[in-house]
Amino acid sequence: MYPASFDYFQAENVEQASRLLREYGEEARVIAGGQSLIPFMKYRLALPKYLVDIRGIPGLSFIDKKDGCVRIGALTVHREIEESDLIRSQLPIMRDAAPLIGDPQVRNLGTLGGALCHADPAGDWGPVVLALEGRLKCVGANGERELEAKDFFVDAYSTRLQPDEVLTEVVLPVPGAKSGGAYLKLARRTGDFAMASVAVQLTLDEAGVCQHIGIGAGAAGRTPLRVPDAEGVVRGEKISATVLKEAARRLSQAADPIPDLRGSGEYKREILKALLQRAAQIAASRCKERR
Numbered sequence: 001m002y003p004a005s006f007d008y009f010q011a012e013n014v015e016q017a018s019r020l021l022r023e024y025g026e027e028a029r030v031i032a033g034g035q036s037l038i039p040f041m042k043y044r045l046a047l048p049k050y051l052v053d054i055r056g057i058p059g060l061s062f063i064d065k066k067d068g069c070v071r072i073g074a075l076t077v078h079r080e081i082e083e084s085d086l087i088r089s090q091l092p093i094m095r096d097a098a099p100l101i102g103d104p105q106v107r108n109l110g111t112l113g114g115a116l117c118h119a120d121p122a123g124d125w126g127p128v129v130l131a132l133e134g135r136l137k138c139v140g141a142n143g144e145r146e147l148e149a150k151d152f153f154v155d156a157y158s159t160r161l162q163p164d165e166v167l168t169e170v171v172l173p174v175p176g177a178k179s180g181g182a183y184l185k186l187a188r189r190t191g192d193f194a195m196a197s198v199a200v201q202l203t204l205d206e207a208g209v210c211q212h213i214g215i216g217a218g219a220a221g222r223t224p225l226r227v228p229d230a231e232g233v234v235r236g237e238k239i240s241a242t243v244l245k246e247a248a249r250r251l252s253q254a255a256d257p258i259p260d261l262r263g264s265g266e267y268k269r270e271i272l273k274a275l276l277q278r279a280a281q282i283a284a285s286r287c288k289e290r291r
């Protein structure tokens with residue numbers, strides 16, 4: 001199947017991309033790795049008349065650390081995250097997620113920024129960025145602004161980006177000592193989207209009491225889900241089977257998974273519960289490794 005015809009622009013910088021997006025409004029779309037947009041265009045789920053290709057813009061593909069945060073350029077592909085030593089040492093939860101995305105071809109072309117802007121409810125980066133309390137930098141005609149990940153996702157395949165805005169960078173605070181994170185996903189087969197997924201980022205004190213927790217869930221509703229209600233049960237407590245069971249129950253209450261070929265809503269809720277308990281145990285064990 002071929003996409004409908006479109007005009008194509010190669011932007012040289014973010015300002016030019018934003019100008020083109022403003023000029024052509026709702027009829028224009030950014031294209032980055034094309035791993036989600038091209039299939040959507042082939043199925044006529046997206047019918048942009050103008051594509052603004054941002055892949056050639058210099059300075060949007062990087063992973064570095066500054067002011068206590070890991071910063072990842074929007075054009076950084078999944079494979080670079082998977083192979084980054086900085087990610088492995090500072091944000092192991094991202095190292096969990098990267099190799100679970102699609103197949104090597106998808107990971108070589110698909111970008112972190114594209115995945116977040118595509119906002120697939122079952123995507124892998126949404127829950128991770130939520131659990132890490134990430135921030136998303138975007139640039140539009142009115143200049144630069146930063147959005148918190150928890151405010152970014154509006155609905156399935158819909159974000160708070162304005163039509164003329166380009167996501168440029170994802171900023172992730174590096175958790176301190178005695179912190180650990182884990183991401184778990186259940187898929188029908190390797191490379192498939194999640195039936196359900198859970199990201200847990202924990203900080204424990206010397207006595208093993210939870211000081212901080214971020215929980216993100218995928219395929220748990222129309223957007224990636226942050227679950228403050230479940231986090232509240234764990235914060236201030238030692239990690240135990242009883243505490244995690246109650247957190248899992250609250251996650252399943254907060255979730256409203258979309259029933260589809262990957263499973264019924266009820267089944268996905270059960271998976272979410274199991275994944276939360278396992279991910280939290282792994283995160284807690286990683287806290288002990290990171291002093």
Ligand SMILES: Cc1cc2nc3c(=O)[nH]c(=O)nc-3n(C[C@H](O)[C@H](O)[C@H](O)COP(=O)(O)OP(=O)(O)OC[C@H]3O[C@@H](n4cnc5c(N)ncnc54)[C@H](O)[C@@H]3O)c2cc1C
Pocket residue numbers: 029030031032033034035036037038039054074075100101102103106109110111112113114115116117118122123124125161165166167168191192193194
């Ligand atoms: C076979 C297959 C399997 C896959 N499996 C998984 C999986 O298991 N888990 C998973 O999470 N994902 C999966 N994906 C999706 C993959 O991760 C994509 O790479 C990602 O969703 C989109 O990234 P992209 O760079 O290709 O974006 P594109 O397809 O180029 O763009 C996607 C959307 O984001 C917008 N956009 C892109 N970049 C920006 C930006 N910087 N600023 C503003 N808007 C932007 C575009 O306008 C478009 O609407 C799969 C894809 C395929 C084809």
